[in-house]
Amino acid sequence: MATISSKIAIIGAGISGIAAAKQLAKYEPVVFEATDSIGGVWKHASFRSTKLQTPRCDYEFSDFPWPNRDDSSFPSYAEIIDYLDSYTTHFDVLKFVKFRSKVVELRYIGDGDHREGQGEYGRLLTGRPAWEVAVQTNDDFDSIERYTFEFVVVCIGKYGDVAKVPSFPAKKGPEVFKGKVLHTLDYCKLNKEEASSLVKGKRVAVVGYKKSAIDLAVECAQANQGMDGKACTMVIRTLHWTVPHYSVWGLPFYLFYSTRSSQFIHERPHQNTLRALTCLFLSPMRGVVSKIIESYLLWKLPYEKYGLKPEHPFVEDYASCQMAILPENFFTEADEGRIKFKKASKWWFYENGLQFDDNSKLEADVVICATGYDGKKKLESILPQPFTSFLDYNGVMPLYKSTINPMIPNMAFIGYIESVSNLQTAELRCKWLARLVDDRFKLPSVENMLGHVEREVEVMKRTTRFYKRQCISTYIINHNDELCEEMGWNSWRKKSWFSEAFSPYTSQDYDDDNNNDN
Numbered sequence: 001m002a003t004i005s006s007k008i009a010i011i012g013a014g015i016s017g018i019a020a021a022k023q024l025a026k027y028e029p030v031v032f033e034a035t036d037s038i039g040g041v042w043k044h045a046s047f048r049s050t051k052l053q054t055p056r057c058d059y060e061f062s063d064f065p066w067p068n069r070d071d072s073s074f075p076s077y078a079e080i081i082d083y084l085d086s087y088t089t090h091f092d093v094l095k096f097v098k099f100r101s102k103v104v105e106l107r108y109i110g111d112g113d114h115r116e117g118q119g120e121y122g123r124l125l126t127g128r129p130a131w132e133v134a135v136q137t138n139d140d141f142d143s144i145e146r147y148t149f150e151f152v153v154v155c156i157g158k159y160g161d162v163a164k165v166p167s168f169p170a171k172k173g174p175e176v177f178k179g180k181v182l183h184t185l186d187y188c189k190l191n192k193e194e195a196s197s198l199v200k201g202k203r204v205a206v207v208g209y210k211k212s213a214i215d216l217a218v219e220c221a222q223a224n225q226g227m228d229g230k231a232c233t234m235v236i237r238t239l240h241w242t243v244p245h246y247s248v249w250g251l252p253f254y255l256f257y258s259t260r261s262s263q264f265i266h267e268r269p270h271q272n273t274l275r276a277l278t279c280l281f282l283s284p285m286r287g288v289v290s291k292i293i294e295s296y297l298l299w300k301l302p303y304e305k306y307g308l309k310p311e312h313p314f315v316e317d318y319a320s321c322q323m324a325i326l327p328e329n330f331f332t333e334a335d336e337g338r339i340k341f342k343k344a345s346k347w348w349f350y351e352n353g354l355q356f357d358d359n360s361k362l363e364a365d366v367v368i369c370a371t372g373y374d375g376k377k378k379l380e381s382i383l384p385q386p387f388t389s390f391l392d393y394n395g396v397m398p399l400y401k402s403t404i405n406p407m408i409p410n411m412a413f414i415g416y417i418e419s420v421s422n423l424q425t426a427e428l429r430c431k432w433l434a435r436l437v438d439d440r441f442k443l444p445s446v447e448n449m450l451g452h453v454e455r456e457v458e459v460m461k462r463t464t465r466f467y468k469r470q471c472i473s474t475y476i477i478n479h480n481d482e483l484c485e486e487m488g489w490n491s492w493r494k495k496s497w498f499s500e501a502f503s504p505y506t507s508q509d510y511d512d513d514n515n516n517d518n
C-alpha cells in the first residue's frame with residue numbers, strides 16, 4: 001500500500017476538481033485525474049465548434065477574471081482550457097494533480113455508523129483513514145496503487161466519459177443496421193478530417209434535440225455544403241425552447257431570471273409560510289415572464305415553420321437547466337435544407353436506417369446518438385455497496401447543500417448541482433466545503449439533512465416537468481444565501497439596494513476578499 005500523502009483526495013481535475021483543490025490547498029490534497037490533462041469535458045467531450053453557452057463573465061472563478069471579461073462573445077472550448085490553465089498556474093494548483101491516475105475503486109474503511117438515517121454525520125477529518133482509494137496509472141495497467149484518506153471529494157463529472165445509449169428490443173438495435181452508429185462521445189474523439197469524412201456526402205441522422213445534437217447538426221450541415229451535400233435529420237423526442245442569445249425584446253436576459261427581484265417570484269425550498277403565500281400570490285407573474293420570452297422566441301425564430309414550437313412554458317426548460325443556446329447559423333442551415341427535423345417518441349433501427357412509431361422510415365448512412373451521458377453509472381463504477389444505493393433519490397442524488405450525501409460518510413460531491421454557470425455553482429460550494437472541513441460550522445443530523453434535501457427535490461419537481469437534474473437556476477441566489485450565512489458571510493453582497501434588487505449575481509460577488517473571514 002502506498003504511504004498516506006495527504007488527508008484529502010480529490011477525484012477528477014475538471015472545473016470542479018480544480019476549484020476544490022484551490023479551496024482545500026492548505027491541506028495539500030492529492031488530485032487523481034484519469035487523463036493526462038485538466039479541463040474534463042472541455043478537453044474530452046467537446047466538438048470543434050463547442051463554445052461556452054453561459055455568458056463569459058458568469059463562467060469565471062471569483063478571484064480570477066477573464067482577461068476580456070466584457071467581451072460578449074462566447075469563448076470556445078480551447079479558450080476555456082487556456083483560462084483554466086492560467087488559473088491553475090496562477091494559484092499553483094497543478095502541483096496537487098496526479099495525471100493518468102484513474103480511481104478504479106473506493107473502499108470504506110472508516111467506522112461511521114450513521115447510515116440508518118439518524119445520528120450525526122460527524123467531522124470530515126477525523127485523524128483516521130476512512131477511504132481506501134485504488135488507483136490505476138495509465139502507464140502500467142497491471143499495477144494498482146492503494147492510498148488511504150480521511151476524506152474524499154468526488155469531482156468526476158456528470159457528463160463525458162460514459163455515454164447514455166438507448167436500448168432496443170431484439171432485432172431492432174444497431175446490429176441490424178448496415179450503416180455506422182456512434183455516440184457524440186465517439187464523435188468528439190475524431191480529428192477535423194475524420195469528422196468531416198464521416199458525415200460529408202452521407203445521410204446523417206442525429207438523435208436528440210439538446211445542445212450536443214444541435215451543435216452536431218450544424219457541423220454536419222457545414223460539412224455538406226455544395227451540390228453533393230446531403231441533409232442531416234434531427235430525430236426529436238421532446239421539443240424544447242432554444243434561445244439565440246442573451247437578450248429578449250432588447251432587454252438583457254439576466255433581468256428575467258438572474259436578479260434577486262426576478263427570483264423573488266419563484267418558489268424556493270425552505271421558505272416560511274408568509275413567503276410561500278406571497279409566492280403563490282405572485283405565481284401568475286412567473287407565467288407572464290415566461291410568456292414574454294416565448295413571444296420573443298416565436299417572433300425571432302421559425303419555430304412554427306418547422307413545427308418546433310414546444311407546448312410547455314419556457315420557464316420549465318430554464319428551471320431544469322436544459323436551455324440550449326442556438327449556434328448562429330442553425331436555422332440558416334435548416335432554410336437551406338441541410339438540417340431537417342423528424343419528431344418521434346419511439347424509434348428503432350432497420351437495415352437501411354431508422355423506423356418510427358408513425359410507421360415512417362428514414363434512410364441513413366450514419367446515425368449519431370446525441371443522447372447524453374450517464375453520470376450515475378460513472379459513480380457506480382467506483383463506489384462500493386451499500387453506498388451506490390444512496391446515489392438516487394427520486395431521480396437525482398440527494399446532496400445536502402448540493403455537496404454532502406448524508407448517507408455516505410467522509411465524502412463530498414462537487415459538480416452535481418446545475419445552474420446557468422456550473423463553474424460558479426461548483427466554486428462557491430467548494431468554499432463552503434473548505435470551511436466545513438475547517439470545522440467552522442457543523443452539519444445537521446443525517447435525518448435533518450435528508451429532510452432538507454427532500455424539500456428541495458419537492459420544489460424542483462413542482463417547478464418543471466423535466467425534473468431530471470438537480471437544477472437551482474430559478475432560486476440560485478437564495479441557495480447561495482444559505483451557504484453564505486453558514487460560512488458567516490453577509491448574504492446580501494451588493495453595494496446598494498438598487499443593485500441588490502436589479503443586478504445579476506456573478507462569481508465576483510462571492511469573492512473571499514469581500515468577507516472578513518480569512
Ligand SMILES: Cc1cc2nc3c(=O)[nH]c(=O)nc-3n(C[C@H](O)[C@H](O)[C@H](O)COP(=O)(O)OP(=O)(O)OC[C@H]3O[C@@H](n4cnc5c(N)ncnc54)[C@H](O)[C@@H]3O)c2cc1C
Pocket residue numbers: 011012013014015016017032033034035037038039040041042045046047050051052053054059101102103104155156157158159160161382414415416419420421422423
Ligand atoms: C460539451 C459540454 C459543454 C458544456 N457547456 C457548459 C456551459 O456552457 N456552461 C455550463 O455552466 N456548463 C456547461 N457544461 C457542463 C459542464 O459539465 C460543467 O460546466 C463543468 O465543466 C463540469 O466540470 P466537472 O469538473 O464537474 O466535470 P468534468 O468536466 O466531467 O471533469 C471530470 C474529470 O474527472 C476525471 N475523472 C472521471 N472519472 C475519474 C476517475 N475514476 N478517476 C480519476 N479521474 C476521473 C475526468 O477525466 C475529468 O477530467 C458543459 C458540458 C459539456 C459536456
Ligand SMILES: NC(=O)c1ccc[n+]([C@@H]2O[C@H](COP(=O)([O-])OP(=O)(O)OC[C@H]3O[C@@H](n4cnc5c(N)ncnc54)[C@H](OP(=O)(O)O)[C@@H]3O)[C@@H](O)[C@H]2O)c1
Pocket residue numbers: 050051052053054159166167184207208209210211212213215235236237238370371372373
Ligand atoms: N456549451 C455547449 O455548447 C454544450 C454543448 C454540448 C453539451 N452541453 C451540455 O452538456 C450536457 C449534456 O448535453 P447533451 O446534449 O449531450 O445531452 P442531454 O442534454 O442529456 O440531451 C440528450 C438528448 O437526447 C435525447 N434522447 C435521449 N435518449 C433518447 C432516446 N432514446 N430517443 C430519442 N431521444 C433521446 C433527449 O431527449 P429528451 O429531451 O426527450 O430526453 C435529449 O434531446 C448538458 O448540460 C448541456 O448543456 C453544452
